[in-house]
Amino acid sequence: MQLKLTLLLTAACSLQALCANAKELLISPPGQPPLPTAQEASTSAAASGLNLTNIQGDILIVDVPSFKAQLKSGIAPLITSTFQLLPNTTDPADLFVNIAFSSSGLSKLGIANPDLGDNNLFQKGQFNGATNLGDLTSNWLPQFAGTSIHGVFLIASDTLDGVSATLSQVQSILGSSISESYRLQGQARPGDQQGHEHFGFMDGISNPAVNGFNTPHPGQALVNPGVILFGESGDPKSRPGSTGWAKDGSFLVFRQLAQRVPEFNKFLLDHAPSEANMTLEENAELLGARMIGRWKSGAPVAMSPLFDNLVIATNAQQNNNFDFSAPSDSSLCPVSSHIRKTNPRADFSKGNFPNHIIRAGIPYGPEVTDAENASNTSSTDPSLDRGLAFVAYQSDIDTGFETLQSDWANDPSFRRGYQYANNAVLQGADPIIGPNGVSRSPAGLDPSNLSGSITIMEDFVVSKGGEYFFSPPISAIQTTLSS
Structure with missing residues (x-):
């Protein structure tokens, strides 16, 4: 055998x-x-x-x-x-x-x-x-x-x-x-x-x-x-x-x-907010940070809402010291952001919940090529496939990974009821790892229009199995x- x-x-x-x-x-x-x-x-x-x-x-x-x-x-x-x-x-x-x-x-x-x-x-x-x-x-x-x-x-x-x-x-x-x-x-x-x-x-x-x-x-x-x-x-x-x-x-x-990096970067430029005294590129970086919930450095937008902060990012005593409770709306960190959907902290059960995993993934594939950057399109060449080999450990898959993906990231109504202009709004599916093949409309990504949503018609992360x-x-x- x-x-x-x-x-x-x-x-x-x-x-x-x-x-x-x-x-x-x-x-x-x-x-x-x-x-x-x-x-x-x-x-x-x-x-x-x-x-x-x-x-x-x-x-x-x-x-x-x-x-x-x-x-x-x-x-x-x-x-x-x-x-x-x-x-x-x-x-x-x-x-x-x-x-x-x-x-x-x-x-x-x-x-x-x-x-x-x-x-x-x-x-x-x-x-x-x-x-x-x-x-x-x-x-x-x-x-x-x-x-x-x-x-x-x-x-x-x-x-x-x-x-x-x-x-x-x-x-x-x-x-x-x-x-x-x-x-x-x-x-x-x-x-x-x-x-x-x-x-x-x-x-x-x-x-x-x-x-x-x-x-x-x-x-x-x-x-x-x-x-x-x-x-x-x-x-x-x-x-x-x-x-x-x-x-x-x-x-x-x-x-x-798989990660479609050129398409993600183009989306950020095409839908960048219009914060005053910031360049288009800076506004695009801001949108990406609000979609993730952290700047590229790792600094959380809950602590540094408009600009990256390397001092916070590199200090493990500071960069997790937040719980989304003050304020609890999307003004600092969008309720729809990736890190808030998958680890809601005080948003959910006052922060006391069993749905934790230990992640231990690693990137795979080559860096983005000049040709891909120029065309804003990921190559179809299999040798240029890139992304994340996602690994997570838990004692209960249902309570751990499945809840985070199916019940939190994919569900636009998870933690519904945040009030804007006296109307309850859906926060939307996770803008990064939400369901493939359907449009997503996460709310609160534009700091100047918290009640609005941005429609995402493409998948930036594609599950290949x-x-x-x-x-x-x-x-x-x-x-x-x-x-």
């Missing part, structure tokens, strides 16, 4: 972003909340009961064969733990291998009827719920259609040569027991764009802190470890395996999101899944 495998290969990967230092695989760009040191994390984990050597450090795309024999003896020793990724650890990782399995992959490995208590979303697979996510399956890559992918390997290093060497090692170990279904290569963007996605915005600033692992900065959400990890404090469900083999595992959501995976604890790779 042969398992199909998808590979995500990165020369710069992320729990936050990837570095060019072989001694330290992860970097922390200015403004992103830094990871705790190994000593700090060990102290916190000891108090909370977390086992950082049993939790995989990061994961992405698999198709799995009858490779149990090689899994225990050959692959398990290569798996990178969370502890190995922390600064000042005694056992640092200079490359990293992680593995996760789809529902069909777990079935092939002998986990019968792998219902892990997630409203059957994991069992059914992402393709079967694509419409609910706002995807057009006609845009999906054929490899992701159905449930044929059994798992995913994430292989990361500080160099492409390191990735290639590790991939060759994995292929040699597993031999004909696997077949490769799909491969996606990610890489941190160059120069001062490191840590930024292809639209140019700093990414990964709003990830929550995990109680017992790291200390939150002002405004940063603090979640119980069970929101991310099976069987830990705060896990919302009692499910098969959560107190046994699956404890410390996590659901991994992978999505390949993905899958739901389970990232098992390292102990399960060594025992249950390889026995």
Whole structure:
């Protein structure tokens, strides 16, 4: 029996972003909340009961064969733990291998009827719920259609040569027991764009802190470890395996999101507001910042509404210190903006909600070409496809990713009722990741016309497919899944 495998290969990967230092695989760009040191994390984990050597450090795309024999003896020793990724650890990782399995992959490995208590979303697979996510399956890559992918390997290093060497090692170990279904290569963007996605915005600033692992900065959400990890404090469900083999595992959501950068930039120029004493380009930058909710530097518009502020952006003690409560309308940050739709803070349940995920994606594809910029159109050449390899971890896909995408980002009525001129208005769908193939009319993007909306007729982010995976604890790779 042969398992199909998808590979995500990165020369710069992320729990936050990837570095060019072989001694330290992860970097922390200015403004992103830094990871705790190994000593700090060990102290916190000891108090909370977390086992950082049993939790995989990061994961992405698999198709799995009858490779149990090689899994225990050959692959398990290569798996990178969370502890190995922390600064000042005694056992640092200079490359990293992680593995996760789809529902069909777990079935092939002998986990019968792998219902892990997630409203059957994991069992059914992402393709079967694509419409609910706002995807057009006609845009999906054929490899992701159905449930044929059994798992995913994430292989990361500080160099492409390191990735290639590790991939060759994995292929040699597993031999004909696997077949490769799909491969996606990610890489941190160059120069001062490191840590930024292809639209140019700093990414990964709003990830929550995990109680017992790291200390939150002002405004940063603090979640119980069970929101991310099976069987830990705060896990919302009692499910098969959560107190046994699956404890410390996590659901991994992978999505390949293509970004149409020239079209996005043209839209900003064509619909730029008309703030006084600002150039067209400055007004276009303002519109982009209000659509995202942050400036490209990462500074939130809730704290710097008209102009970017690098001092706030690069200070992790400041750049999350807001909750949309003062004022609660769109005057500072549009209620429809991407970061407010997907993390409503005090807008929703007074900020106390379980719908948190940890994002660990990375850009893929080349920089925009001069020809694309000149024509304001993304090339149809597949080699110029670019976007985000989106990765998110949570203990419950329904409460986590599915709620953020389907119920918040896609729903124009989510948190309805903000009053302008005594009329309740819809805030509109997320202007960045809202549903594909339909027009969206987010409100409040023009600071001089908060009651008005801008109609968006094109998709700047196009879902090309993905899958739901389970990232098992390292102990399960060594025992249950390889026995």
